Each structure stands twice: as C-alpha cells, then as structure tokens.
Amino acid sequence: MSTEIKPNESYILNFLKTLLDTPSPSGFTHDIMKLIQHEAKSLGIPFSQNEKGGAILTLKGQDSSRRIGLSAHVDTLxxxxxxxxxxxxxxxxxxxxxxxxxxxxxxxxxxxxxxxxxxxxxxxxxxxxxxxxxxxxxxxxxxxxxxxxxxxxxxxxxxxxxxxxxxxxxxxDARAIITPSGYVKSRHLDDKASVAALFGLLESSSREGWTPRNDLVFLISNYEEVGHGAAWIPEGIHEMIAVDMGAMGDDLSCKETDVSICAKDSSGPYDYAMTGKLIELAGSLGIPYAVDIYPHYGSDASAALHGGNNIRAALIGPGVHASHAMERTHKQAIINSTRLLAAYVTN
Known part of the structure; x- marks a missing residue:
C-alpha cells in the first residue's frame, strides 16, 4: 500500500486498560477470552479457540497462498x-x-x-x-x-x-494507570500491551477497509508465561511474528518509547530476512526502534519453533521497563508496534 495506516490511539489505549483490569494468570484465562471474543465480534473478525483455550482470529488477505501468523499472549504472572x-x-x-x-x-x-x-x-x-x-x-x-x-x-x-x-x-492487582505524559504503568504489560497493539491492527482494517497482502492468523495465546503458549499453531502458517515486550537494562539499547526488534533470544537467532525487513520498515517509517539480544527470554515464536513447526519467525514489541515487576511502557511504543506490523503485512 502506498498510504501508511494510522492506528486509532484512543481505541488501543482504552482496550489495553480493559485488558489490564481483567485478571488472567496462566491457566485462568476464560474470562479474558470472553472479552477477546466479544471484541473480535464487534470488529467482524472470525473467532475460534484451540483446545488449550487460546484465541484464533483470521483476516483474509489479497493472496491466500501464504499465511502470516501474528501472536501475543494474554496470560499473565x-x-x-x-x-x-x-x-x-x-x-x-x-x-x-x-x-x-x-x-x-x-x-x-x-x-x-x-x-x-x-x-x-x-x-x-x-x-x-x-x-x-x-x-x-x-x-x-x-x-x-x-x-x-x-x-x-x-x-x-x-x-x-x-x-x-x-x-x-x-x-x-494490575493497578493500571495511563499518565498525561503518555506512560502506561501497570503489572502485566507483558503482554497485554502487545495484545492491544494487535487489536489496533484489526480495528484499523475494520474501520479503514484495507486488506493485508496475505492471509493473517492472529493467535492470542494463554500459556506463554509457563512456556508452551504457541507450541501448537494453526496449520498453513509460513512465517510468524511474536509480538511481546522488549526488555530494558544493562547491555540493552531499548527504551520505553522504542519498538524492540529482537535478533536473538534463548531459543537462538530469529529469521534473518524477516528481522531485516522489520528493521528496514521501521527506519523508513521513522519509528524509534532498537535491535537487541535477550538471553533470558523466550516468546510464543520460541515455543512454536521448539514445537517443530515449519515456520520462519521474528519477534518485536513495545519496550517495557521492569519486566515481571511493576512495569512501564509508553503509548508511543505500543502505537508504533501497530504501525510496524501494518507496514509488514501490507508491503
């Protein structure tokens, strides 16, 4: 597409606050999955669930010969x-x-x-x-x-x-607050911030009527925090982008206002071509980003690869400070994650 897709900031932040206010530790996600189902229905997105209770949403593309998987996890600590x-x-x-x-x-x-x-x-x-x-x-x-x-x-x-x-x-208790300066501070931004970013992509497609290049399969997983969220993924996915928080700290360059592009985590290097394309798109869009390596980190894409799925995989997400504690990110990182994903699936 020649025109950049503009995410709806109010929609994304309002939905994020609703997600954060809904308890969903791993293994206890039935209530939040009802919320996911209701939101998908309101956007006209087909919804189904795997046997573990994870949500599968589909968005038809211009070319159905390839399927791109986009995952984020709604389960928490x-x-x-x-x-x-x-x-x-x-x-x-x-x-x-x-x-x-x-x-x-x-x-x-x-x-x-x-x-x-x-x-x-x-x-x-x-x-x-x-x-x-x-x-x-x-x-x-x-x-x-x-x-x-x-x-x-x-x-x-x-x-x-x-x-x-x-x-x-x-x-x-999440204790979610969105400050006037644009910070979002709360427990469980890992990974509800990314779920909100994915729904920002779906809402934009529903509102503006654009169609992705290929079929998109969204997996909202519910066991990521215990290691097997996306060990199984729907059939026919050729490449998968896990959308999860970017870590911050010593030896890392990511900030709360950045989109993190992970080159390697505990599962090994992510796909070279996919990672390179994401870096190129972020640069061309003027999106603040950081490329980092996370040795103490695993994602839904890690689980999918370890599960034997024949896919290429990449990992991006908003920068989050103090992960697995009292976390904080900035709305800019969440919105820009949606922008980067939109560019990837339409170019």
Whole structure:
C-alpha cells in the first residue's frame, strides 16, 4: 500500500486498560477470552479457540497462498493456593517466573472454583520490623510468602468454610494507570500491551477497509508465561511474528518509547530476512526502534519453533521497563508496534 495506516490511539489505549483490569494468570484465562471474543465480534473478525483455550482470529488477505501468523499472549504472572495454613493464611505457588519481592505487599484476588472472589494481600511471613528482628533480611522465597485474606478468619477451618481450597488461582492487582505524559504503568504489560497493539491492527482494517497482502492468523495465546503458549499453531502458517515486550537494562539499547526488534533470544537467532525487513520498515517509517539480544527470554515464536513447526519467525514489541515487576511502557511504543506490523503485512 502506498498510504501508511494510522492506528486509532484512543481505541488501543482504552482496550489495553480493559485488558489490564481483567485478571488472567496462566491457566485462568476464560474470562479474558470472553472479552477477546466479544471484541473480535464487534470488529467482524472470525473467532475460534484451540483446545488449550487460546484465541484464533483470521483476516483474509489479497493472496491466500501464504499465511502470516501474528501472536501475543494474554496470560499473565500469578499464583495458586498451595495450602491453607493453620493460622488462616494461604501458602502460594508461583505461576510464571517472577521475583518474590516484586509481589510483596501487593493486593490480590483469590478466585474460588465456585465463583466466589476474595481479596487479600501478599506478605512475607515476617512482615513487620516491630516484631521480627530479621524482617528486613528475611529471604523472600515461596516458602516464606503468604496471602492475608480480608475475611474474619483465625484458622484453617475458617478459611475452608469460605470455600477457598488448594489450587484456587490468585491474581495480582494490575493497578493500571495511563499518565498525561503518555506512560502506561501497570503489572502485566507483558503482554497485554502487545495484545492491544494487535487489536489496533484489526480495528484499523475494520474501520479503514484495507486488506493485508496475505492471509493473517492472529493467535492470542494463554500459556506463554509457563512456556508452551504457541507450541501448537494453526496449520498453513509460513512465517510468524511474536509480538511481546522488549526488555530494558544493562547491555540493552531499548527504551520505553522504542519498538524492540529482537535478533536473538534463548531459543537462538530469529529469521534473518524477516528481522531485516522489520528493521528496514521501521527506519523508513521513522519509528524509534532498537535491535537487541535477550538471553533470558523466550516468546510464543520460541515455543512454536521448539514445537517443530515449519515456520520462519521474528519477534518485536513495545519496550517495557521492569519486566515481571511493576512495569512501564509508553503509548508511543505500543502505537508504533501497530504501525510496524501494518507496514509488514501490507508491503
């Protein structure tokens, strides 16, 4: 196409805020998938689900001889109830990889299998400097963390009477805020910022009536944080772009206002030609971008490659600071991720 596609900033940010406000730790994504289905329907996009519950959306292209896969994951970090203690608190087990001190003092929700939801706070078992001499140095690890429930409970039996049991999911409050300066700070921008960017692409196509060069298959995966989100992908995909957060820190050049283009992660190098085309397009569009290598990182594309899929793959996404903790990105990075994807699928 000769005319650049302009994403709808308000749509993307409003949908992102809705995503962030919807709990969805890995394995507990049924509610947010209903949201994805409703949004796809409103845009006139066909929706289906794989057996794991991930969403598959399709957008017909001018040439159906090739299919391009675009993936982002809607599952997040979280926890589950490991046991109910005799003190009436909840021992936890992690869902996904995060630092225990990053969730200390965080508000949370306990989701019971009966549908009841209770609130609580995640604390160390030595939470007060007025009581415990080692409170400052006490090691933050799973066995030393618990959930204090906001109910009148004094012992294990009191908790069990609430209907809380082992295996119930615990979601962390996202606390999503979009600042006047354009920053988006929240838990779970990994990877809901990228899901919003993909829906920005779909909304633009629906609103402006443009058609991609080839058929597009969107996979909104729901087990990425535990490693197998896109191990299976729909048949016939020739190349796949995973859209996931760009990391920031020492030895990395990505900023919160950049689109990250990952050349290599823990799964190895990404496709040379696809990566080169993305770099070329970002440069021609004047999109601030960074090419980085992430040795402690895996994506949906990594899972797809390890799953034996016969594809070429690339990885891009908005730069995110403090990943797997209290994250922050900038709206510019999210909008520009949509712009770059639009250029790739139409040129």
């Amino acid at each position: 979280g926890a589950m109830v490991r046991s109910v203690t005799e003190r009436g608190t909840l021992a936890i087990t992690s869902v996904g990889g995060f630092m225990m001190h990053s969730i200390e003092n965080e508000y949370c929700h306990i989701h019971t299998r009966s549908g009841k939801i209770y609130t609580g706070t995640i604390l160390s078992t030595h939470p007060s400097v007025h009581v415990y001499s080692d409170a400052r140095d006490f090691k933050r690890e799973e066995k030393n963390m618990e959930v204090r429930i906001d109910e009148l409970v004094e012992n294990k039996d009191d908790v069990l009477k609430l209907g809380i049991s082992v295996g119930d999911f615990i979601s962390f």
